[in-house]
Amino acid sequence: MTMTIDDVDTVVRALRTVLADEQILTGKADRYNRARVPAPFPVHRWSERLPDLVVLPTSTEQVAAVVTIANDLRVPVVPRDGGTGLTDGAVPLRGGILIDVKRMNQVHELDLVNRTVTVGTGINMLKLNEYLAPYGLFYPDNPASYPCSLVGGRIGTSGWSLIGSRYGHTRDLVLSFDHVLPTGEILHVGDGIGGKITKSSSGYQLKHLFMGHQGTLGIATKATLKLFPKAEAELSPFWAFDNYDDAYACTGALARAGVATFAGAVLFDEHKVAYLRRDDEAYIPQPTDVRALVCAVMYGYDDEVRAGGRRLFRIAKEHGARYLGDEISEGDWAARHDRYATPLHGRTKDGQVVPMSWHCEDAAINYSQLPGVTKAWHEIVAELRRRTDVFDDWGMFAYTQGSTGADYLTEIDVGIWEQQLDDRAWELWVNAKRDIARVSIDHGGSISACHGSCREGEVDLVPEELGRGFEVMLDIKRTLDPHNIMNPGKYHLDRAYREEG
Numbered sequence: 001m002t003m004t005i006d007d008v009d010t011v012v013r014a015l016r017t018v019l020a021d022e023q024i025l026t027g028k029a030d031r032y033n034r035a036r037v038p039a040p041f042p043v044h045r046w047s048e049r050l051p052d053l054v055v056l057p058t059s060t061e062q063v064a065a066v067v068t069i070a071n072d073l074r075v076p077v078v079p080r081d082g083g084t085g086l087t088d089g090a091v092p093l094r095g096g097i098l099i100d101v102k103r104m105n106q107v108h109e110l111d112l113v114n115r116t117v118t119v120g121t122g123i124n125m126l127k128l129n130e131y132l133a134p135y136g137l138f139y140p141d142n143p144a145s146y147p148c149s150l151v152g153g154r155i156g157t158s159g160w161s162l163i164g165s166r167y168g169h170t171r172d173l174v175l176s177f178d179h180v181l182p183t184g185e186i187l188h189v190g191d192g193i194g195g196k197i198t199k200s201s202s203g204y205q206l207k208h209l210f211m212g213h214q215g216t217l218g219i220a221t222k223a224t225l226k227l228f229p230k231a232e233a234e235l236s237p238f239w240a241f242d243n244y245d246d247a248y249a250c251t252g253a254l255a256r257a258g259v260a261t262f263a264g265a266v267l268f269d270e271h272k273v274a275y276l277r278r279d280d281e282a283y284i285p286q287p288t289d290v291r292a293l294v295c296a297v298m299y300g301y302d303d304e305v306r307a308g309g310r311r312l313f314r315i316a317k318e319h320g321a322r323y324l325g326d327e328i329s330e331g332d333w334a335a336r337h338d339r340y341a342t343p344l345h346g347r348t349k350d351g352q353v354v355p356m357s358w359h360c361e362d363a364a365i366n367y368s369q370l371p372g373v374t375k376a377w378h379e380i381v382a383e384l385r386r387r388t389d390v391f392d393d394w395g396m397f398a399y400t401q402g403s404t405g406a407d408y409l410t411e412i413d414v415g416i417w418e419q420q421l422d423d424r425a426w427e428l429w430v431n432a433k434r435d436i437a438r439v440s441i442d443h444g445g446s447i448s449a450c451h452g453s454c455r456e457g458e459v460d461l462v463p464e465e466l467g468r469g470f471e472v473m474l475d476i477k478r479t480l481d482p483h484n485i486m487n488p489g490k491y492h493l494d495r496a497y498r499e500e501g
């Protein structure tokens, strides 16, 4: 059973044996600043999610020393990188020590021959790519949170990249890393034990076990990443459609075409177009008969991107697409990282503009199930909206995950009037999230494609989705974290510590 800190002074005294004073923060502002993630939560309940103290380690050894102390004193530890995670993974549910890794942002080694880079997990992809640009290389993990999420958080969530159909996602791009276990021991995981090996079959595939665990199995501190030549050309056509069905058919055809430079396709549904038209100041006005949008993206050398592009344009035309032109296409694709700038307002039922925060629910859904899931999810949000003005439907995206177009990251965006999120509205929302997750499972999908699902509501269905696999998770958790100190309360993993009988 994990304990909360009764005596912060005892912990601080122990930490001072391994960290400098200025690496240990106990002030209110320092703690409140790290209690927040972008996903809306009732404002009156924020104080429930405060760490007791924050540490700023600079090396794997310091992280290991902190975790060892926490394990000895039975104090919760929560890893936090950019704090952009959307399922509360970096939010402390039981107080304790929050480990902020932002000072571990060094580039340790650039290997131009094997094309890898080894970095502290506190670095983010934008900074890393600024460093790599003069070498003609880039690291293509490209979430919409590209400038603000960090490599460690990408490992902690097993993140998903907007150009993953061409280059793979975080789990493919991270070759290996140093990892601090919940007991404070340090291990190196990769394919085999190799720092820069991309494929091995010796032993269990531990790299995947230590990715996407939301900080419940330890902390990644130093990672070796795969690099690619910086793309010479990028082509990102946006096409307009007068109905969802044609846009859906077109998206599938683009993804299945097998064009090597294809990096991804995105389908915006009618609700999303309506929301953009209504409330996104950055949206470029379209004729009113535009009801759905499709974007495709290609990366590579100029000559191959041109050839691939010609094929995709032909496919789009066959599906009734109207090309929106270079200016709109380039501008809209360039805006893919600006989602923090999404207008922070929504509308009440009578059209009144009110301040709202953005929440998204994501799932991995097979192509064939997309229309059914899209319809069911909108109905759930419509029912919420019928009951209270706290929620607004901001529409849906579906993004290809891989080059075959088998399954999609499917996301519904919901505006939430956070200041009005009282206990009743919160309960409605938690139930709705559970319903949204239920739809995913009923359609043969997964509750989450990238963010994880450790928030209230959908987390209840994780045991059902994983079946016997969830029990294996409990066994692993209990074995690696005997005192349940790593990010306790997440993923219902506390069940691993319940007394038998």
Ligand SMILES: Cc1cc2nc3c(=O)[nH]c(=O)nc-3n(C[C@H](O)[C@H](O)[C@H](O)COP(=O)(O)OP(=O)(O)OC[C@H]3O[C@@H](n4cnc5c(N)ncnc54)[C@H](O)[C@@H]3O)c2cc1C
Pocket (backbone or CB within 6 Å): 037, 038, 078, 079, 080, 081, 082, 083, 084, 085, 086, 088, 089, 090, 091, 101, 121, 142, 143, 144, 145, 148, 149, 150, 151, 152, 153, 154, 155, 156, 157, 158, 159, 160, 161, 162, 213, 214, 215, 216, 218, 219, 220, 221, 339, 340, 450, 451, 487
């Ligand atoms: C505007 C916006 C757009 C987004 N777009 C995308 C997108 O396109 N694709 C996508 O995948 N996600 C997206 N996200 C979600 C978020 O950016 C990702 O989940 C990201 O991987 C989180 O990284 P972070 O550094 O912010 O991690 P944090 O939020 O700090 O942590 C995330 C989780 O990982 C754990 N963790 C943190 N550091 C470590 C570590 N070093 N070792 C082990 N565990 C750790 C934490 O405890 C937590 O459970 C978006 C978020 C926002 C706000």
